[in-house]
Structure formats: structure tokens, C-alpha cells
Amino acid sequence: MLIDKKEQEIISRAQDNPGSFAPLYDYYFPKIYNYIYHRVQNTQLAEDLVSETFYKALANIKKFKWQDRSFACWLYTIARNQVIDQFRRQEPLLLDDTKDDLAAPADDNPEEKVLYDVTKEELLKAIKTLSADQQDALLLRFQEDLKIKEIALVLNKNEGAIKALLFRGLKNLRKKLEGGDYNEAV
Amino acid sequence: MRPYEWDKSIEELCSSKEEAQELKEVASLLRSMPGVRASSSFQAELKARLMEKALSEDMYALEGNKKENKVLHLMNIGYRYGGKILKARPLFTAVAAVFVILMMAVFYSQGRVEPPAPPQIASSENPAKSESAPEMLVEQFAESGKEERNIPPAEPGQQESEDSHGTGNIAPPGDTPPEKTTPPEETPIKENPDEDPTGPAVPEVTETQPLKSDPEFEAWKNRQNFVVAGQINLPPVYYGVERDAALPAKRVNCSWTPWKTTPVSKGPGDTVVFGTEDWAEETLSNNGFIFSDGDYLECNLQETQKGLFAEVFYRPQKSAGKALTLVLHCQEGAGILSYYYKEEGEAAQPGYYPLLTPSEAFKQADTLQWYASSPRLDLSFQFQEVILTYNDFLLVENGRQDTVRLPAYCFLGREMNHNGGQLKLFLPAVKR
Numbered sequence: 001m002l003i004d005k006k007e008q009e010i011i012s013r014a015q016d017n018p019g020s021f022a023p024l025y026d027y028y029f030p031k032i033y034n035y036i037y038h039r040v041q042n043t044q045l046a047e048d049l050v051s052e053t054f055y056k057a058l059a060n061i062k063k064f065k066w067q068d069r070s071f072a073c074w075l076y077t078i079a080r081n082q083v084i085d086q087f088r089r090q091e092p093l094l095l096d097d098t099k100d101d102l103a104a105p106a107d108d109n110p111e112e113k114v115l116y117d118v119t120k121e122e123l124l125k126a127i128k129t130l131s132a133d134q135q136d137a138l139l140l141r142f143q144e145d146l147k148i149k150e151i152a153l154v155l156n157k158n159e160g161a162i163k164a165l166l167f168r169g170l171k172n173l174r175k176k177l178e179g180g181d182y183n184e185a186v
Numbered sequence: 187m188r189p190y191e192w193d194k195s196i197e198e199l200c201s202s203k204e205e206a207q208e209l210k211e212v213a214s215l216l217r218s219m220p221g222v223r224a225s226s227s228f229q230a231e232l233k234a235r236l237m238e239k240a241l242s243e244d245m246y247a248l249e250g251n252k253k254e255n256k257v258l259h260l261m262n263i264g265y266r267y268g269g270k271i272l273k274a275r276p277l278f279t280a281v282a283a284v285f286v287i288l289m290m291a292v293f294y295s296q297g298r299v300e301p302p303a304p305p306q307i308a309s310s311e312n313p314a315k316s317e318s319a320p321e322m323l324v325e326q327f328a329e330s331g332k333e334e335r336n337i338p339p340a341e342p343g344q345q346e347s348e349d350s351h352g353t354g355n356i357a358p359p360g361d362t363p364p365e366k367t368t369p370p371e372e373t374p375i376k377e378n379p380d381e382d383p384t385g386p387a388v389p390e391v392t393e394t395q396p397l398k399s400d401p402e403f404e405a406w407k408n409r410q411n412f413v414v415a416g417q418i419n420l421p422p423v424y425y426g427v428e429r430d431a432a433l434p435a436k437r438v439n440c441s442w443t444p445w446k447t448t449p450v451s452k453g454p455g456d457t458v459v460f461g462t463e464d465w466a467e468e469t470l471s472n473n474g475f476i477f478s479d480g481d482y483l484e485c486n487l488q489e490t491q492k493g494l495f496a497e498v499f500y501r502p503q504k505s506a507g508k509a510l511t512l513v514l515h516c517q518e519g520a521g522i523l524s525y526y527y528k529e530e531g532e533a534a535q536p537g538y539y540p541l542l543t544p545s546e547a548f549k550q551a552d553t554l555q556w557y558a559s560s561p562r563l564d565l566s567f568q569f570q571e572v573i574l575t576y577n578d579f580l581l582v583e584n585g586r587q588d589t590v591r592l593p594a595y596c597f598l599g600r601e602m603n604h605n606g607g608q609l610k611l612f613l614p615a616v617k618r
Contacts, residue, residue: 018240025233030223037222047224051232058236120219141193142216148193167199170209177212 011071015062025054028072031144032079038139039083041124049082056082073153076144080136080154087132126176134169137162242479401488401495405513405526410537412616414590416583422555425565426607432557439566440611442548442597444474460518461487461496470500473522474544474572474597475512478502482511494518499528502573510574510593513538527574527615533591540617544572547595550613567609569599577612592616 013020032053037046056078064074127135136155140146148166152159200206424432458465466485467477477483480503487496498514511528525541541547548569558565577594580587597611 019237021240022233022237025236029229029232030221033224033229034221037224046222047228047232050224051235054232054236055239058240123215123219138216142213143219143221148195163193163195163199166193167196167209170196170212171205173216174208174212177215 007071008066011061011064011066015064018058018061021058021061024057024071028075029054031072032075035076035139035144036079036083038124038127038143039080039135040086041128045086049079049086052082053079069153070150072146073150076140076146076154084132122177126173129176130169130172133157133165134172137165138169138173141166396491398488398490400492401490401497401515401517403495403497403515404486405497405515405528405538408537409526410529410535410539412534412539412592412618414581414592414616414618416581416588418590418592418614419580419582419587420550420554420613421580422557423609423611424557425601425609427557427559429557431559433559433561435556435558435561435563435565437562437564438556438558439564440548440551440554440569440599441567442474442545442551442569444544444572445471445476445570460494460516461485466496466498466500469498469514469516469522474570475500475502475574476571478504480504492517508532508576510576512541512574525615527593529593533576533593539593541574541593541615542595542617544595544597544615547613547615548597551597551611554611564603566602567599567611568602569597569611571598572596573598574615575612577614579614 007024010020010023014024029050033046033050036049036053037043040046040049053075057075060078064071069077127138130138133155137151140151140154141148146154148159148162152162155162155165157165196209197206200209425435427433458468463483463485466483470477470483477500482499482501482503484499485496486498487494489495494517496514496516496518498516499511500514501511502509513526513528515523515526517523522543525543526538527541528537529539530536556565573596575594575596576591577596578589578591579594581590582588593615594612595615597613599609599611601607601609
């Protein structure tokens with residue numbers, strides 16, 4: 001996260017003049033993309049949702065207040081809402097053996113072919129079998145590096161509930177990885 | 187990235203040290219999972235689009251949207267409330283108007299107001315009506331009387347032209363009072379009195395006109411109907427496969443679930459005001475017609491005894507094919523009543539033709555034949571956007587085939603089970 005004071009200044013400038021949104025975008029784009037991609041596991045969809053997230057953030061930046069949450073929390077909340085809306089609009093993405101979904105980003109970005117090993121593939125498949133809240137909690141904690149308190153704000157739950165989500169999520173993930181059973185929803 | 191710290195608090199939930207260790211391993215695995223990077227072109231492109239949007243006037247206006255909507259909302263309430271008062275108290279309104287006219291006539295005949303200078307001179311020499319108030323008061327009154335009585339409903343431009351040519355048609359001042367006492371119902375009423383800034387008093391009389399019992403839509407004035415002789419044969423759909431290698435796909439599922447948008451400038455409890463452009467944009471978008479900046483939109487509101495009605499004309503600026511003008515007839519509280527489109531002569535006689543709703547048209551997708559690379563492939567398509575355009579369809583009549591150009595809904599969707607590939611589906615929109 002940006003240093004709070006500096007970030008506050010940047011946000012204030014962006015609130016006065018949306019044209020100054022660029023530094024926030026540059027800083028948060030990789031994080032938001034990473035989070036959304038791991039949630040939907042589809043490049044095209046991720047790009048659409050990332051676009052929507054930043055459009056909404058830009059349109060509403062004047063409404064953002066430093067009262068109870070950081071800008072990062074606010075942005076992740078918008079991103080998460082986009083993901084939820086997307087899943088509401090569509091049937092759940094079904095996993096199959098063709099690996100199309102997981103192969104998609106490698107096709108779009110040759111650099112990722114190197115990074116994309118089997119372990120990650122299995123891990124992604126296993127993550128996808130978890131409940132939406134467990135996925136959110138695990139990704140925000142271990143991929144996006146948010147604190148439990150911050151995750152609680154994004155998911156609109158108390159800290160105890162987040163700890164329980166993390167605990168159950170890790171446990172289920174372990175079970176899935178050990179059993180190799182990725183297609184059964186938890 | 188700040189250094190990762192294992193959450194000790196999670197350990198409290200573990201039943202043993204072994205379990206805690208296992209979870210810690212999984213956490214490390216998650217932690218070490220490399221992040222996904224977007225393509226730099228996408229990142230740059232999105233940034234450019236955002237900055238363009240940020241610098242546009244629309245973005246600056248977003249903050250003001252809510253206030254503007256509140257003003258519109260108040261205006262709407264005022265309009266409706268005023269209408270209800272007039273409906274409920276027509277006699278009161280008529281009496282009040284006649285009283286005002288009589289009072290003016292009495293003042294005039296008793297010479298409390300000086301007769302004005304000849305109107306022609308006053309008009310040509312001094313078009314600024316703020317000077318010599320008493321004289322101009324009478325002159326304005328006389329002018330408005332002239333417009334009430336002598337000018338048939340005319341185009342705004344025409345009226346302006348007559349005003350600028352002087353006031354030769356105005357009756358002499360002495361003749362004016364008796365005419366002012368004419369009962370309002372005998373007075374020809376202007377079509378649009380609100381547009382006349384010089385007639386503040388008399389237009390109130392026009393408010394006594396009873397509301398129409400039914401709406402009068404523009405599309406009804408030149409309504410046409412399609413007569414398609416024969417049967418339309420929808421072409422098969424090939425998804426992700428060449429025709430030579432295609433196999434019939436049996437496990438195909440299609441659904442039409444238009445986007446439901448919630449304008450970001452509004453809070454969860456806010457609703458848009460019926461008949462405003464915001465409302466029209468939201469209505470269109472929620473029915474799959476995604477409104478974008480630059481699209482043509484006209485929204486005509488009318489009040490009747492049955493409530494408020496709106497006729498919406500919409501044509502997207504950018505479209506895959508030729509975009510047609512969609513016409514929606516809506517009623518407050520009832521939503522969209524009917525769909526029409528404006529034909530300009532390319533596929534049929536000019537006029538307004540009734541259309542199927544997108545949902546009705548989409549039912550034709552059930553009859554489509556699908557082809558894919560494998561018959562066992564489960565394909566699930568979700569369509570969320572629609573555009574009204576032309577498409578050529580195969581018409582079969584008595585064994586003879588012909589191509590016919592018809593208005594069609596172009597549904598835009600995605601395959602949801604595999605790779606999210608996009609698909610356009612053209613289905614006839616015409617109501618036969």
C-alpha cells in the first residue's frame with residue numbers, strides 16, 4: 001500500500017481533479033488485476049471486470065472518505081462487488097478437463113507461459129472449488145497481503161469471521177490438494 | 187510487498203500443532219503463487235480510456251448528477267402535483283383566470299393604466315421590454331392576446347419571425363378589453379404556451395384543458411405492419427469450428443439475461459425520475475441496449491388521465507451493422523409497454539413498425555441448429571447485450587427460397603463453460 005499520508009494527498013488531488021487519478025491507477029492496477037483474475041480465472045472476463053472496477057472508482061472517487069477504511073479496501077470492495085455481480089449474472093463457470101480456462105492467460109500473455117507451472121494450475125483449480133468468501137479471504141490475505149482487519153472491511157464481516165474463513169479455507173484447500181479432487185464445490 | 191507473517195490467531199483455531207503446520211504450508215503455497223500480470227497493452231489502453239473519461243465533461247458532471255436529478259425530481263413532482271390540482275379544481279382555476287382578466291379589463295377601462303404608444307412604434311423602436319413598465323405591461327398583454335387569438339399553432343421559428351416583423355396584426359388598444367373577457371373555453375389554445383416568454387398571465391387559462399384520456403405517441407401516427415409471406419429459416423450456428431469439421435452440438439444452452447446496471451452516481455435507495463434522460467438510459471441498459479455517450483436519445487413525456495407516459499427514441503452511435511432507431515413506449519409504474527422501430531425505407535415503407543421484445547425474439551434461439559468441434563461439448567451461452575439492426579434472412583415460400591432484409595436483434599454473448607468466446611446471434615425482431 002502507498003504510504004498513507006502520501007496516498008491521502010494523491011487521493012485528494014484526484015478528488016479535486018479526476019485527471020490526477022493516474023498514480024492511483026498505476027499503483028493499484030496490478031493488485032486489482034491479480035485479485036480479479038484469480039477469482040474469475042479468465043483473462044477476458046478479468047479485463048472486463050478490472051475496467052469496470054476502475055471506471056467505478058474514478059466515477060465515485062469524490063465520494064470516498066477516509067473514515068473507516070483505506071483506499072485499498074475501498075478499491076478491493078468495488079472489485080469484489082464486480083466479481084459478485086458477474087457470478088450473479090452467469091451460471092457458475094464449470095471446470096472441465098480441457099483446461100481451457102486455465103490455459104487462457106498463457107495464450108494471451110506469452111510471458112506467463114514460463115511462470116505457469118502445474119502446481120499453480122492445480123492450486124488455482126483447488127481454489128476455485130472453495131466458497132466465494134473463502135476464496136476472497138485467502139486471496140486477499142495471502143496474495144494481496146491485506147490484514148485481517150482490512151479483509152473484514154472488504155467482506156463486510158467481523159475479524160473473527162475472517163479468521164474462521166481463513167482457517168476453513170486453508171483446511172479445505174489442503175484437503176483438495178491432497179485428494180486431487182478439484183471439481184467438488186465446498 | 188511487506189513481509190509475510192503467519193497469523194498466529196489462526197493457530198488458535200487448530201486442534202493440534204500438526205494441523206497448524208499443515209495450514210501454514212498451504213498458506214506458504216498460496217503466498218508463493220506467482221501473481222498474474224495483465225498485458226501491458228491492456229493496462230495502457232485502459233489507463234488512456236480512464237484518463238480520457240476523467241478529462242471529459244461527463245466525469246466532472248458526475249458529482250452534480252445527483253443534485254440535478256433532485257431538481258428534476260422536484261420539477262416532476264411539481265408538474266404532477268400541479269396537474270392534479272388542475273384536474274381536481276378545474277372550476278377554481280377557470281374562475282381565477284377569468285377574475286384576473288376581468289380585473290385587468292377594469293383597470294384598463296378606468297384609465298388607471300395609460301394607453302400605450304402605438305404598438306408598432308414601441309415594438310420597432312424599443313425591443314427591450316424592461317423600460318417604461320406601465321406602458322409595456324399593456325403592450326405585452328395585448329401581444330399575448332394577439333398570440334392567443336390570431337396565431338394558429340405554428341413552428342417556433344415561424345412565430346419568432348412574425349414577432350420580429352412588428353405588431354401590425356395587433357388590434358387597437360380600445361378593442362382589446364372586450365376580447366379579453368372572452369370565456370377561456372372559446373379561446374383557441376396554443377399548442378405549447380410554456381414556450382412563450384411574453385405571456386405570463388393568459389397561459390394559465392390553457393391549464394384548464396382536460397388531460398387526454400390516452401397517450402398519443404408519435405409512432406402511432408405512421409404505424410405500419412410487416413407482412414412476411416413465407417417462413418423464415420434461421421441459419422445454423424457454427425461455434426469455434428469450420429463448417430467442414432463441424433459436428434452437430436446437442437448440449438447447448440442459451441440464456442438472455444440483460445445487464446442490470448445501477449448508475450454509480452446514485453446511492454442504493456435512489457431511483458431515477460420517470461421520463462428523464464437518466465431514466466431512459468437506465469431503462470435501455472437494463473433491457474440489454476447498452477447506452478453510451480454520443481448515442482441519440484429523445485424522451486417525450488406526456489401526462490394523461492391514465493398517468494405518465496414516455497416515448498423514447500434511441501439509436502446507438504456505434505454499431506456492428508446499421509443501427510436502427512428503437513422506439514419504446516413506457517408508462518410510469520408499468521415499464522415498457524411496446525417496442526417499435528423507425529423504418530426509413532431501406533427494408534420496407536417508411537414508418538414505425540412494431541417489434542418483438544428482445545425476450546420474445548430470443549425464444550427463437552430454441553430452434554437454432556448448433557455445430558461445434560465435438561457433439562459432446564457442453565456449450566452454455568449467456569447473452570447480455572442487444573443491438574437493433576438489419577439482417578438478411580432466408581425466406582421459404584412454397585418451396586422457393588429467397589433472401590429478405592428484416593430488422594433483427596443482434597444479441598451479444600459469451601460462452602461460459604470453456605473459453606468465454608464471444609458470439610453474435612441475429613434473430614428476427616419483426617412482429618408478424
